[in-house]
Amino acid sequence: MTLYRQLIIFTVVLFLFLFTGTWYAKLANTRTFLTNQLESHVQDTATSLALSISPHVAQKDLTVVEGMISALFDRGYYQKITFADPRGKVLIERTLPVRVEDVPQWFVALVPVKTPEAVSDVMAGWNQGGSILVKSHPGYAYATLWSEVISMTVWFAACAAFLLLAAGIGLRILLKPLAAVERQADALCRKEYQVQESLPRTREFKSVVEAMNRMTVKVKEMFEEQAARAEGLQERAYQDPVTLLGNRRLFESQVNADLGRQEHNGCGLLILLRIHGLDALNQKKGLQAGDELLKRVATLLKSSLTAYADTALSRLTGGDFGIFLPDASPVEGGIIATEIAAQLGRVAMEKIALTDNIGHLGVATYQGGTTLPRLLAEADLALSAALQKGANGWELRAVTGETETLPQGQQHWKDALVRALEERRITLDAQGVIGNGPGRKLIQLELFARIMQEDGKALDAALFMPVAERLKLVSAIDRMVIEEALKVDYRRLGVERVAINLSPTSLEDDAFRSWLYAFLKALPAGAPHVNFEFSEFAAVQHLDSIREFAAAIRACGHGIGLDHYGRSFSKLGYLQSLHPEYVKIDRAYTGELSGGENDSRFYVASLCSVAHSIDIKVVAEGVESEAQAAILKELNLDAMQGYFFGRPQPLSSYPTVR
Template structure:
């Protein structure tokens, strides 16, 4: 119960006690006054009547005496008038039944009135001629008392209404600073750091507001320190200090994690800067460092349009670029652009010759290893050196189950698959980091069934679908197919679906999705729409608006590959996803003896938990990894150790 309500109730109770006491005192005083009046009135009546009838009693004119008594009695103010002779014999007796009109009987019983009576002697000359007894009637007294109670109650009720209104308005004004403190505390719980300005004038409230402001500033500093610590760990462990891009460790973990996911396609480009040692000898180390920085910046700009690119300085003058899900046709575009920019850089005379660097490109399809890709790229690099200054060479690498390339073939295959709704769904459980290890949610993966019965993973067809403007149609079909399944039958209340930011740029898709979500039945599962961290940072405002729209329908968003991007972690405060998934590259390093990986994961968890964001670990493949992650305070885990993705239809009720 709020303080405002408590104060209102306290005020009402206090007023009721005051009103009850005043009302009772007023009632008692009025009753005493009326009783005294009745006693005075009845005594005066008895005395005056005795004096009036005395002459007629002396003349023994009983008829006149009776007439005078009747005249007085008929006025209705008396319950009884009796005339008795000196021997006590009743000569005249008039009695009126007690009947109180216009007054509730419960009131008559609740408030008894003493009915006074009085006697007076009737004289016959010097002798006593009898006695007059007059007893008052309480009816008029009750009526007067009832009317007084009614007017008093109405008056107090009016005062109560006015007082409650005044107290309510007054308390709202007085407690306004507390409402500001409440808003500030709520904002702090959401990771928003609001300060009260101006401060309240009331001394006590001012002290509370100042304390809240100090706490808010402190919590903001703590969050900043946590984020800076995590970013510092990432920078020391995975950054090249000279060029500011990733180092060899970052390259190997990221590329290894991508290649470990199975079949796919992509490019690995190896760039080698020439004559670096001679440049350092002739012009100094600073000249060599400047050349490396310029080459790193050139490569960054060349791959800036590829959201999933991995760029690192491997060693000395060697740089590695990894572009997953891209074909050899794109390799020519990227390599040609880089070679052209190297030619322009050569004209700045930063190197000892015009041949600044050569490129070796390995384009792969199917399942391959990083060591093989590096070997193939190194062979291509050797061939590129014979082509002249800043030349490049491409080698195609076919892995196991390699798939044919060709954009037109892909387009025809995708369009036909969509027309025939050959989109199938696999699911993998996300396991809660508890002793019971229950299913927290199911993540769904889209696959396209080919005509020969084989299935294509999303990693193969989604990049091409985005270029062909088909990805929103695929995302729509995935959502429709997913929600046809009865998740309640397997005890799952939450599912995760990956959608592309490209789909959110489609106004028709956004309109359809919002209407579709609003029309879901009450028993439908809670949906978390997942985006990669890089996509979230690049499309922050668009995804934030999307998150607000789906949350209004009871759903949420999640971030995939958390920590893969070198972005500042402050963006989490504005996006506020329901959870983040730590990239499998960091999970895979936990058992390699690299303690800083564990520290980095723990720091990421601390940053996320400080603003009420859950943390999930990807790529858990062993009990040892699960045990280490459990100690790092993660909320859930996902990986082959808990089960590989399998067809959604294979999940049955327990």
């Protein structure tokens, strides 16, 4: 019960006590006053009547006496008048039954009124001729009492209503600072740091508000300190200080992790970009000019790769940049290389380099198993060939023969995707997310979409989604994936939560958003809780739209998660406003975990600490061994996911709970 209600109840009870006491005292005083009046009145009546009938009693004219008594009895309001002789024998008697009209009987029974009576001697000359007894009727007293009670109750009720209204308004005004403190405390629980600038005048409330402000500032400083420590560790260990991209160490970790998770028939590409004339630019215009060129190239690379969520982009050394796209087709390599080469031509027009020949690109594609050294060697050979093609040229080489099953060219891709959508040739694979507690229970299934080609071979989402982004088909694919995913009865699989990857581009489609909100609201009671996953890079790039989307689906009982957490060098403060249900630490950091105390271990612990401080769960992806799982358990992560616990398998054949 709120303090406001308690104070209102206390005020009401206090008023009731006051009212009851005052009401009783007023009733008692009124009853005493009326009783005294009745006693005075009945005594005066007896005396005056005795004097009036004395001459007639002396003449023994009882007829006149009786007439006088009857006249008085009829005019007054008496219960009884009697005339007795000196020996006490009643000679004349008039009585009236006690019936109190217009007064409830319960009131008559509850409030007894003493009925007074008076006796006066009647003289006959010098001798006593008899006595008169007059007994008052209580009806008048009860009527007066009842009228007083009604008027008094109405008055007190009016006072009570006014008092309650005034007390309610007054208490709301007085407790307004307390309500502000409550909102501040709730915001602090949500890890929102609100400081009250306006202090209340009440001394006690002012002290409370000042204490809350101090605590809020302190908690905010603690979070910012944790975030700064984690960001600093990431920058020192994994970030290039000039371009703010990843360094060679992070690039190698990401590529090796992605190659390690791919199947034997996996595909992808590595692009090596080399900037020319960097040393000469540094010598002629200074190191700052060289740094500006590197930063400009880093910016254009990031803008050219925004559609690819799983991209590894780093500055390797000097003027060399590395780009790795797992599950990308050779067609994608040509499209990306063409776009980057065109961007390099635009940089040349800005005259920030010594020559128009900014750089060349070597693209190495692979189909099947390969290694990072092999990819780098092939990309370097392709780069050497590109040097013969003129300024800002590019060349593509294949590590193995390129698959003939993939669509070739953009129109072929579009036709293949449109046919797949029309025929609903989308299948779902599932991989479990395992809790870090005792028994390693399955807590969530992550679903991966694949398109079945006409020859029966499957294409992973990472392979066709970039193409779908360019062809404006991504929202149609996301819609079909969600529809297919939520047809399944997950209770038989023993899970209540599923994760579905969603493209931020779909959120820009008003029709898709409207459909999705209506679809989620119409789900039956037994439907699973859905977490829509976005890559950290996409979340930072589309922060406002994803925040709005998260608020809408949380109203339906669902949530969001962030994938590849730590791959993007973003400030961690955005987590406070977005507040996802969980984040997944990128497999590049998981892959570096070992038994010793290394940078990756410290960084994972710092990321975990920052996320937990704002009530966000942490999941490690890419767990491949018992040793990694043991280290992650020590680091107090909430859950793990990876081949160590099981590879993705078709959702239709996922093991059921018996």
